[in-house]
Amino acid sequence: MVFYLLLSALWLGARVTRDWSSSVRVLALLVPSLVAAGLFRAAFPPTFPPGDSFYKGLAIEVGRDDTGTSAVVFPPVPFGENENIYQDRHTPPALWEGVQLGAWAKAVEVARAAGQPAEDVPRPPCARRFQEPGEAPLTPNDVRERWSRLRSHWLGTDGNGRDVLARLIMGSRVSLSVGFVSVAIYLFIGIVLGAISGYFRGWVDIVISRFTEIVICFPRLPLIIAVMALFDKPSIFYIMAIIGLTSWTEVMRLVRAEFLRLGGLDFVAAARSQGLGSTRILFRHLLPNAMGPVFVAGAFGVAGAILVESALSFLGFGVPPPQASWGSVLHDSRGQEQVLWWVTIFPGLLIFVTVTAYNLVGEGLRDALDPRLRQ
Known part of the structure; x- marks a missing residue:
């Protein structure tokens, strides 16, 4: 849904003709978004999942009323962020398990047709997962029946039995929050x-420009790692602050260039001739006309901040465990890429799609806000 909104914003910014009014643009974005939200909600009706889990037991306990009736509505992913199920370790995605079960059932049919015992056919891992201690070997139909009731790990589990989809959903809060908050910090400083x-130029411009050049000389990622290593317990707030305090230089130079260009125009001279103060001219006249490049830099900055946070979490300098982020999910898959390929592919794909979407939004904003590209 988030990606749909981002791509819709890109299309409205880069493809819509200039004769469309703002209300039509808002309507064109709102209507398909509501339709997509309705389809997304209709695809996941409230369910009461079979099987036992810590999340289910806690939700039932909280949702009971005085009559003992449970009024709990379960989300599509009935697992907690750090809920580990020992017997579900190394579980592949549900679709992949279905393919394995189909291939196993086909191989059993071929073996029986050839007069060979079905027990000689190698069983997939999911068949061993559903096997109870002391129980007779399960047939493909038995495994398929149990799998159809219990298949809820859409993207599989990691080596600790934690649901990958649940961790990616919860980790999106961290990754996206770091992106937005850190960008807000360095946009404020840079602006x-x-x-x-x-605006003031002269010695003020010289001092700020030299200070900016000093900050640019420091490599950002090694500096962030060095600062994070000073704290005993890493925190998401430290990551937001450090990324914001070390990434404002580009925005500062963009805003400075826009103010130098706008400072010599007639509307600034007219404002000064009317006796307006520097603060009013600065924030009421110049700043609104210089915000176009800032919006573009902010969209690109969100993508860059997500990449930095993911890199820090992958290296072990991100949010402390067991809190999840996209980079920490990748970190947990190190050394098991060949066995748990889904734990590596899905977080990496999510990071790639998110960063690409924000870069496309930045390009769309640039095309929409730059008058030279609209001609």
Whole structure:
């Protein structure tokens, strides 16, 4: 759904003709978004999943009323972020298990037709997972029946039996929060310093520009790793602050260049001739006209911040365990890529799609806000 909204914003920014009014653009974005939300909700009706899990027991206990009747509505993923089920370790995605079961059932049919015992056919891992201690060997039909009732790991589980989809959903809060908050921090710093430097010029511009060049000289990722290593317990707030405090230089130079360009135009001279103060001219007249490149830089910055946070979490400097982020899910799959291929592919694919979507939004905003590209 998030990716749909991002791609819709890209299409509205880059493809819609200029004669469309703003209300039509909002309507064109709102209507398909509501339709997509309705289809997404209709695809996952409230279910009461079979089997036992910690999440289910806790939800039932909280959802009971005075009569003992449970009024719990379960989400499509009935697992907690850190709920580990020992017997479900190394479980592949549900679709992949279905393919394995189909191939096993076909091989059993071929063996029986050839007069060979079905027990000689190698069983897939999911057949061994559903085998109870002391129980007779299960047939493909028995395994398929149990699998159809209990298949809920859509993207499989990791080596600790934790649901990958649940961890990716919960980890999206961390990765996206770091992206938005860190970008908000460095946009604020870059806009303020760039506006002051471009408007007042002179020695103020020289001091701020030299300080910016000093900050640019420091490599960002090694600096962030060094600072994070100073804290005994890493926190998401430290990551947000460090990324924001070390990434504002590009925005500062963009805003400074826009203020230098706009400072010599007639509307600024007219504002000064009317006796308006520097603060009013700075924030009421110049800043709104210089925000176009800032929006574009912010969209690209969110993608960059997500990549930095994922890299830090992958290296072990991100959010502390057991809290999940996309990078930490990748970190948990190290050394098991050949066995647990799904734990590596799905987080990496999610990072790739998200970063690509924000980059496309940035390009769409640039095409929509740059008058030279609209001609």
